[in-house]
Amino acid sequence: MRNKILTLISTFGLVVLVSCEKDTPRYLPYEGYSFTELNENGGDWTPVLEDSGASIAVDAPNATDSQAYQDExxxxxxxxxxxxxxxxxxxxxxxxxxxxxxxxxxxxxxxxxxxxxxxxxxxxxxxxxxxxxxxxxxxxxxxxxxxxxxxxxxxxxxxxxxxxxxxxxxxxxxxxxxxxxxxxxxxxxxxxxxxxxxxxxxxxxxxxxxxxxxxxxxxxxxxxxxxxxxxxxxxxxxxxxxxxxxxxxxxxxxxxxxxxxxxNDGMKNAQTPKAVSDSIKQAAYDRFGWAWDNLEIPERPVGLTPLFGKVTMWSIDDVESVRPIAPPQLDSQEFLDDVELLKDFARNMTDEHRRIANFWQDGLGTYTPPGHWNRIANEMIVEHQLNPLQTTRTLAYMNMAIMDSGISCWDAKYYYHYPRPIQMIDNFETIAGTPNFPSYTSGHSVFSAAASEVLAYIFPDEAAKVRGWAEEAAISRVYGGIHWSFDAFVGTDQGREVAQYTIDRAKADGADN
CATH class of the missing domain: 1.10.606.20 (Vanadium-containing Chloroperoxidase; domain 2)
Incomplete structure (x- = not known):
């Protein structure tokens, strides 16, 4: 099992070579540009929430030779x-x-x-x-x-x-x-x-x-x-x-x-009172014999949005249908191998691993991992000269997939309630802050994999690059000591699986015809 983990790390390491340097000015330096397509049939595409493009009534305009229009x-x-x-x-x-x-x-x-x-x-x-x-x-x-x-x-x-x-x-x-x-x-x-x-x-x-x-x-x-x-x-x-x-x-x-x-999507109930949070933790302990403990200083009494996993998804009816397999038992060889792996990374932290961990940190005061992928999408939209309709289609499906993947990730986090490395490894130090929610699976991994799959669908020539960035984002959390390696690679698979539901929906909306 240790060889499997090291092979995975090696694979992730290869994609580091295609990563971009982080450059996050407030606004993209672009101006108005010509569009590669006009999508004259775009009004026939299937909306996400409205019944059709004709669902909203819009009156006919004045003729261009009318006095009213000439005044305009x-x-x-x-x-x-x-x-x-x-x-x-x-x-x-x-x-x-x-x-x-x-x-x-x-x-x-x-x-x-x-x-x-x-x-x-x-x-x-x-x-x-x-x-x-x-x-x-x-x-x-x-x-x-x-x-x-x-x-x-x-x-x-x-x-x-x-x-x-x-x-x-x-x-x-x-x-x-x-x-x-x-x-x-x-x-x-x-x-x-x-x-x-x-x-x-x-x-x-x-x-x-x-x-x-x-x-x-x-x-x-x-x-x-x-x-x-x-x-x-x-x-x-x-x-x-x-x-x-x-x-x-x-x-x-x-x-x-x-x-x-x-x-009515359930978000108003995602942040729970302490009694509910404690009951979720106890249920996980009864089920698996482990539970995550919050090691923040000062400690918040409740984990972050324990019931976000219950929020209504965009493209999946049952969050349990995409729940990942259980993480390793705490006395298993797979778990013990991962302990040694994280210790080794901490003892032998390289400049490149530190750079990757910092690049994908996206912590407090930033636009978060979902925002990071929106920034990437915006750059690609401009580069490929998408028109406004294509732009909103790209951002809508990517963000639907990111949200669905996040819901799935939080369902797994609080169902399994798995401890983080800092809780299980004596005197372990991370190079990033410890998040206020359970470890399995990695949110960065899930968000990034989902986003990259939608971008790979929209921009197939960019597929290898964006998937490589997603894998780098995933392993960055292991380099930073925040997550176990199985949090990262299972989370990557989870994000890809969830995103496919959104991509299937996109393929049926008429835009590809």
Whole structure:
């Protein structure tokens, strides 16, 4: 068994050579670009939550030769003629694919709120409460389960909204202002996508509504971003006001549908009272003869979201159907071999192993492992010049798979309640903080494997690279002393298995036809 583990480590080690250097500026340095495809049939694709692209009613627009439309054209030319330098910067920033920018905004908020609530003066803890977001402590604590859920809901709302937008774009087929009046200079690369309804307005409104629900203290900030995004649509020369208004109708509708699902998906019960957490721990001890103990200083009395494994999944009906096999018994040779393996890594820590552990750490104050993979996806979207509909499809399916994999991972964590290395190895020191939840399986491994499989499906030429990065993310947690090696490799298999359900769903949505 030790040879099997060392072979696995060697295999993971090979993929380190294809890893990228970590470079995480606040925003991607890209501008508006030409799209490789237009996906004229995108309105026929199957949405995630809506029944079809025609589920949301959007009235027919005014004809382009009507006085009402000509007045709108005149308004566009007037505001463009009087643009300030700040407005020009905003137009450049938002680009012709603002879904990426709103995803980056979500990552920024996740990092801002990814801070453990501090203990009260008496040593007790008060949990963040959505009913009292100002706290203290402030709501939310944007840990990995919260982050992957927020990213899934914003991405799904964007995707459903753009399917609807594409349906009406090609039903009504109203050309963009710059195509109707040669005096209007479009800010981006020209394309033949009809302007009504505005896809950018759909993205702005859906994103603002979802993120405001997820980060209620940021309502004013998000409103300001939406206003800037909508103004930039007009100033770009790509849309008139009625294009934007129609997009807002769609954005409101898809956000309402998404938030209705979120209100009933079980997340509000994921963080449990101590009595429930203790009962889950006792059940695992009765079942297996072991239990994870929290070794944080100061210790929080309850593990992180013990019932996240009960949250409704996107593409799987029964979380137990993807529950991994049991981890090794604590007196087994497989377990004893892993103890020696981790001791050896700790004694012989190399600069490369430390670099890998730090690169994939994604701990407190960062946008978490799900956010790391969104950053990777955004870079690939720009590199491959995906249009807005393709962009939201990529982010929706990837984040659905990440969330489903996280739910599956947390189900395993609290069902098996397996101890972490720091609990089982005397005087063991990690090179990263010890998470506040059980060891098996590794969340980094599961999240990363799920994300990489969806990206491999969307970008098949990149499959070897993204799968290599996922394996590196998995082994990074072993190098850091946070996880056992079987946490990593079983978690990688688990993430891939869960992601396949999402990929099967994606293959049936009509986009590949």
């Amino acid at each position: 054209l005149a308004e566009v030319k007037q505001v463009m003629d009087n643009m300030t330098s700040e407005q020009k910067k905003a137009v450049k920033y938002w680009t012709n694919n603002p879904a990426i920018r709103w995803n980056e905004i979500a990552l920024e908020l996740i990092a801002k709120y990814n801070l453990i609530p501090g203990p009260n003066a008496d040593g007790s803890y008060t949990l963040p409460n959505q009913a009292n977001p100002e706290g203290p402590p402030a709501f939310p604590f944007a840990h990995p389960p919260y982050a992957c859920r927020a990213l899934a809901y914003i991405s799904v709302a964007q995707f459903d909204g753009l399917i609807t937008a594409w349906h009406y774009k090609y039903e009504y087929n109203r050309a963009a202002p710059y195509q109707l009046d040669e005096a209007i200079d479009y800010a981006y690369e020209e394309n033949d996508i009809p302007s009504y309804p505005s896809d950018g307005a759909v993205i702005a409104r859906a994103s603002r509504n979802i993120l405001t629900a997820m980060f209620p203290l940021e309502a004013e900030y998000l409103q300001g971003l939406e206003e800037e995004n909508l103004e930039s649509l007009l100033l770009s020369g790509g849309y008139v006001k009625s294009d934007i208004d129609a997009g807002l109708v769609i954005g409101d509708a898809v956000a309402t549908t998404g938030l209705a699902r979120a209100a």
